Amino acid sequence: MNGGINSYFILFLLYLLLSACTHPPRGIVPVSNFQLDRYLGKWYEIARLDHSFERGLSDVSAHYRLQPDGNIEVINRGYDASKDQWREAIGVAKFIGEPTVGALKVSFFGPFYGGYHIAELDRQDYRWVLIVGASRNYCWILARDRTITAELRQQLINKARQLDIDTDSFIWVAQERPDT
16 A cells, blocks of 8 residues: 555656646746737747757747647757758647636647746737746747847847846847748
């Protein structure tokens, strides 16, 4: 019986650990009145914090498509110059709570999910977005266009700094290759 209790305890701790990887960091409030239908489609990665799964990639884009089951297919694509080839990862995103709140969890690796929290959004036209992961070590700026204006860039840097993101570590992603 003691082994059963230990197994349940270990499973419970594993559940807590995995679910903690999806919630926003303290002080990050995902946008409300989010409209998924306006968010779907292609986005270009303008900036990111460094992490192993995108290291060395340029021309990164993300494409979001609604699936019949209500989940969102995520196709991330980037160019790896060291291998002279495109890399692609296909995943799934799900809302953590209400679909009108920009808080999702995304998985590219089976049952393991990471947080995807829309911290700032162009609410008028859905042309740009600032995303924070489950920790402040994960942050992206995406846009519908390959580049953004200097004014918008500074606005998003300022917002990220307000959220205690290390903006000095942003990698500004080259977007020079044609879409194929």
